[in-house]
Amino acid sequence: MSEMKKIKNLKEFSTSADRFEGANLLCPGCAHSIIVREVLNATNDDLILSASTGCLEVCTAVYPYTSWDASWIHIGFENGSTAVAGAEAMYKALKTKKRLKQPDRNPKFVSFAGDGASYDIGFQWISGCMERGHNMMHVVLDNEVYANTGGQRSSSTPIGSSATTSPAGRVSYGEKKNKKDMVAIMASHGIPYSAQVAPNKWKDMVKKIQHGMEVDGPVFINAVSPCTTEWKFDPKDTMLLTDLSTDSLVFPLYEIIDGHELNITYRPKEKDIVPVEEYLAAQGRFKHLFKDQYKYLIKEWQERVDANWAYLNRREEARV
Amino acid sequence: MANTGWDEFEIGAMLRTFEGEAGDIAGTLQEDRKYTENSSFSASVADWRIEKPIFAKDYCIDCQFCWIYCPDMSIISRDKKMIGIDMDHCKGCGICVEVCPTNPKSLLMFPEQADEEAELAQWPAKETKEK
Structure with missing residues (x-):
């Protein structure tokens, strides 16, 4: 196994040479490219990457340009992960047969998808x-909407x-179903590591x-990626929105080891916890919730977030 | 390359980012890499900008917040120092200004046509907190 890149602080991190290009x-x-940079710069090893159809794929591979400085493949909407899995299987096979041209290199297999x-x-x-x-590692850039095709739910x-296929208006407050807990679903495969x-x-x-x-084994990462276009906020506020999402505990940061051992990795101090209302108010897609008839939804939001946080804390304590 | 239509290429087109052997890319800084015209590094999105950031070196503390949070790889940091902005790839989103912790800020947004030297000469003074 090759040596892990040492990153003690941001100054040290800033000496990394980006393998994801501008333009x-x-x-x-x-926020997509901020996440991609942080993932790619975390290692110095060779990378074998894929992207499923989505904002990241259509924007970084506009013919005749590519923004990737590593092996990168796009096939279809659904099979970015299997493309990388296939490459990984072949790598393993060639390694056992001792047919690798550069056996000392230790490539990492990462698939990105929205x-x-x-x-x-x-x-x-x-x-x-x-x-x-x-x-392999699968990284989800979770912007909570099909942003590439125009904001469908x-x-x-x-x-x-409010999404274009579940718009808010006179009769509806927009999306009616709750978000599915993908990290828990993936963790229940018994994979060695999954995290938000x-x-x-x-x-x-x-x-x-x-x-x-x-x-050694499959890893699932869910990354929150505020979308200026579909969440409807000013481009300069991307980091503010990310701060709000983690500090309001709408996106709690935690990891699940071997499918059961849950650790909360970021625990804001009691006084630093932001009410969910502030997170909602910062985004245009929740604008209608502040009308009198839908205000009860904000209360429900807060209760849901609190319940989820309590659930994660209980799980962490119980080690199950 | 630029004049070739999308339908003139075979299915499964492969683009090479670098001339010749790629070698150790993670250990090679951008100025030392041999990009081909297929890398978007050789393209520019400067015409997207309405506002541009201007960098005042005097106030910078090299915290690198702008480097890590820049979505367009446009903050150039070398040897742990922030040395400037890559104006070919900056889209003018303004995140770097928002995350800058200094007082006064070492990065500020100005209209695209603003003159850098004139703006640097009249950079805002330090804000004092009222008690």
Whole structure:
């Protein structure tokens, strides 16, 4: 196993040479590329990457340009994860047959996908990869909507959010179904590591990514990625929104080891916890919730977030 | 390359980012890499900008917050020092200004046509907290 890259602080991290290039066509202020950079810079090893169809894929591979400085493949909407799994299986086979040209190099296999390609369309494929035990990492850039095709709801879209296929208006408050708990679903495959990360907590993120690359077996990472276009906020506020999402505990940061051992990795102090109302108020997609008739939903939101936080704490304490 | 239509290529087109052997990319800084014209590094999105960031070196404490949170790899940091902004790839989102912790800020957004030297000469003074 090659040596892990040492990243003690941000200054040390900033000496990394980016392997993801500018002049991609992601929106100004898109969190996708912040997450991708933090993942790619966490290691110095060779990378074998894929991206499922989604914002990241269409914006970084606009013919004749590519923004990736590593082996990168795109096939379809659903099978980004299996493409990498296949490459990993071949790598393993060639290694056993001692036919690798550079056997001392230790490539890492990472597939990127949006929430649409992970929670809905590619679900079966990812589940297959996790179950077969490939030595790979799947990173979800969770922006809670099909942002690339115009903001349709996905099964990651939370209650009350206005999406183009579940719009808020006179008769509806928008999306009516709650977001599915993908980290728990993936953890229940018994995989060695699954975690939820956020780009603002870069140190936590790098630690989790490095751990994920070290362990033998499939790893699932869910990264919150605020979308300026579909969440409807100003591009400059991307980091503010990420802060709000982690500090309001809407996106608690935790990891699940071997499918059962849950650790909360970021625990804001009691006085630093932001009410969910502030998180909702910062986004245009929840604007209608502040009308009198829908105010009860904000209360329900807060209760749901509190209940989830209590649940995670209980799980951490009980070690189950 | 630029004049070739999308339908003139075979299915499963492969793009090479570097001339010749890629070698150790993670250990090679951008200025030392041999990019081909297929890398988006050789393209520019400067015309997307309405506002541009201007960097005042005097106030910078090299915390690297702008480097880590820049979505467009446009903050150039070398040897743990922030040395400037890559204006070919900056889209003018303004995240770097928001995350800058210094007082006064070492990065501020100005209209695209603003003159850098004139703005640097009249950089805002330190804000004092009222008690």
